[in-house]
Each structure stands twice: as C-alpha cells, then as structure tokens.
Amino acid sequence: MARAERIAFVCPRFAESGTVGGAETLLKNLADHAAAAGRSVTFLTTCAQSHFTWENTLPPGRRKVGRLDVEFFPVDENRDIEAFLRVQGAICNNGPLTEADERTWIANSVNSRALYEHLRAQGDQYDRLVMGPYLFGLTWFAAQIHPGKTLLVPCLHDEPFAYLKIMKTLFGQVAGFMFNSEPEQELARRLFDLPESRCRIVGMGMDSFEADPDVFPRRQGLAEPYIIYSGRREPLKGTPLLIDYMRTFRERTGRDVRMVFTGSGPIEPPLELEPYIRDVGFVSEQEKHEAMAGALAFVHPSINESFGIVLLESWLARTPALVHARSEVLRWQCRRSGGGLWFRHYPEFEEELIRLMEDEDLRRRLGASGRAYVEREYAWEAVEKRLLEALDTR
C-alpha cells in the first residue's frame, strides 16, 4: 500500500463559514483530518461563496486556513446561463437529451479554467486528488486531468443528474470512490457498474457534544413541544412537505406542536401557521445543538441525502428522528442506529409523531440509541482510519 503524502482536495466552494452545504463541509473536514494525520494537504477551490450566483466574492490566491493551505481560483465568468438552465430543465423533467446537450450543460455549470490550469501544470506534485460532489462542472473537468490518481467523493443521490451519460464517463474514469454510506455505494455500483475494489465507505466524523435541552426553549420563550429542521430550506430538501404536514397535523389533531427552523432559505408558510414557526436562521453550533436537544423530534423530510450530517447531530443531542422513507440513506441510518422512525406519507407521519409525544420512554431510548451509534461509527478515530486506508489504496 503506497502512502499518499501530498494530497489536493478539490471542491467548488470552501466551507469557511456555516453557510455552505453538507458536501463542502464534508470535503473540508476530510482535508482537515488528513492534514492532522501528517499528510501535506492543499485545498483547491473557487472564489465563489453563493451557489446561486457563483459570483467571485473572495480574493484569488493562496492563504492558510487552520491546518490547510487553501488556494482560491476565479470561477469562469463566460457561462451561458440560458443554455445551462434550458438543459437543466430538460434533465429535471426527464426530457429527451443528446450527449451534446449534456456536454453543453456541464460546460456551462460552474467551471474554473485557472484551477484546471493549475492541476495540469502542477498536478505531478500531488499523490492523490480528492474531489466532489459529482454534479458540478468543476469536479467533472478536474477529474479528467489526472484520473489515475483521482478519488471521487460523489455525494450521489438517486436523481435525474445521476443518469446522464456524461456521468458514466466520469465514474468510469477515476481511480476510486469515497462514499458516505452503503446505500450511496450500492446506487453508484448499480448505475455505473463499479468493481468493489474501487469503492470505499468513509463518511464524516462527528465531534460529540453535550447540550442542555432546557436552554433553547427558555431563551426563546417556547413552552410548547416543538419539532426541528436544520439546514437549507428548499423543495429538494422537502421543507414544503414538512410545512404541509405540520399544518395538517395541527389542524387534524388539535395538538399545539411548534416548529423550529435553523439554517437558510425561505420557508413561506401559510398565514395561519406563521405564529407557530420559530425561524432562528443561522445560529452558532452551540445554539443549534441546544435547539436540537430541546426538540420533540428532528424531522428530515428530504429524499436526496447521501449522508445526513444534521441527522447525526440531532442524535448526538439525544433527539430522535423522523425521516422520509424514500431516502434510502436516512432510512439506513435510522435502521442501523435504532435512533429514528421513517414515514412514507402523512398518515404514518401523524401516527409516529403522536407516538413520540405520548411515549417519553421510547423517545428517550431512541435518542440514546442514536447518540451511541454516532459515537461508535462516526467518531473521528474510526473515520480517519477509513479515510487514510482509502487515500493509500492504489
């Protein structure tokens, strides 16, 4: 097994603040732990912070962030956004597409010629290139430069983008994969016919914490039980479904259960539900953990997850979870941890939430089970071992 000493991580955005997504956080944390294990790590990323505009808001160049050498490259500004959105619309609606359409889409996704040039000119100085997530132009093009030493962290979901022909090319070329979960690995192997030898499940480590369940409700003046959702609020994450379910739950059962949201994005509840929603936006990690600890349940209505960082955080806060059954990954996490239940539709959601409200012992046991699972399977010690094995495998 050849030890990979010099490693470059490549990701469209760098998770310097809490405003980025799970994939960026994952790549940054893996890079950080590879550096802590004594490897020489460089993080190559773009100057963009917003995944809506991809505007170059950070200065280009190299700077030190904690243990990491981070190099920022400008995003290409000559994107044909109209062509990109036209093809993306067709992809999402399963419309007819040629490979040329797919190539138009990826060419007009987020790209950075400056970053590709750096990899072409100086790629030899790295033993390993780790990059993801899969559906960005930056990952797709960067992976073709030195595919023989590229490890993909795809963060793959069962979504229309995964079925594109150009993704078969990407997955067929790279040296190996670091998946977040067994269902994600199974999906990739099914879609791209990957040999087992190229696949590793690594995941992300979670630092355990203690959070007082009384602090957040007291600070917010919340006397009623509440469910919590943390993360981006958008249709792909299922937040409109959660709003619809909670509105119906309150109307049908007459139970005064409130909702707490942390994170970013619009919620847009109906007028009559507004008084029962507490949107605290971006809060510190400590406050988020306290909010989770005080909740009746953490509800994760998304079906597009490859890992579920916030789900694991809620378990560390000893809070049980209710997740959408159509998310293979979230259901897999609940099954293995014994920390949550899953619902297919509203009637099951209603029944499960009532069960958690009425059975405090079950709620407590689910929370404890979830916490024990995260501490056992996602302690950094265990994840770091899997990470270094994946990096050193040729």
Added chain:
Amino acid sequence: MTEPIFKMDASGVDVEKIVLDIRESVSRKIEEGVYADARVARAERTNLATLRSEDEFLEFYLKCLRDTVFVDINDFEIQERRRGWAPLLVGIKKGLWKLLKFYTYRLWSQQNQINGLLVTAIEGTDRKYDVKIRALEERIRALEAGRDRQQGDGKSG
C-alpha cells in the same frame, strides 16, 4: 470473512418493528376512514411523486381527492397583516370579496362540476386498469403453470 464497516444497532430499540406496527395501525385506520380527509390530500401535494409505487396509498389518495375536489366558494375570515389602516383595509377587502363572489359564482360552480367529473374519470380509469392488470396477472400465472407442467412432463418422459 471481512468485518462489516458498520455494525447493526444493539441497543434494544427495534425500530423496524415499531415502524411495521405503525404501518399496520395506519392501514387499519385508512380502512376505517380515519384519514379520508381533504386536509390529508392537501398535505400530500408535494409527496405525490414519491408515492407512485404505493398502490394502496394512491387508491386512498383518490378517496381524499374526492373530498377536496370542490373549490371552496364560502365566506372566510379576512385578515390584514399591516397594522396601520387595518380596519379600513379589511372593510375594502370584504367589499371586494362580495363583488368577486357575486360575479364569479357561476364560473366556480361550473369549475366544481368539471372537477367532480374529472375525479370520476380518474377513478374510472384507475378501476379499469386495475381490472386489466389483474386479468393479465392471472393469465401470466396460468401460462407459467402450463409451462411448468410441460417441463415436468418432458423430464418424466
């Protein structure tokens, strides 16, 4: 044998069984009509794409749709978010609503008729395909049984 990367939970909480129990209880309640409620149909509007493979649930969803199909043209409580001028604005909105209701009553009545007919048509199509699929399944079973018998005769002969 390689050691599994992830271990199964050993804490004693059998979530699989809890979910199965809940599913049984929900199925019973659906049969009893506990969830035949327009609000349930409304709650599922963003979940429909994920329910395509749940045959039983789609049948139940159609029942809920039957309850929610008609446009509500009854009066409702008119509110105003802006604090200043609220009573005046509410008064204006009430006046507007009365006018709207008067002039759109015929339109919405017709729309309700159309919605009702559409649901009936969807239910009819669903039943028709259900019968056809069952007949096809029966035929496949009969053909498979015939083939197995022939293969059995061939071997013994």
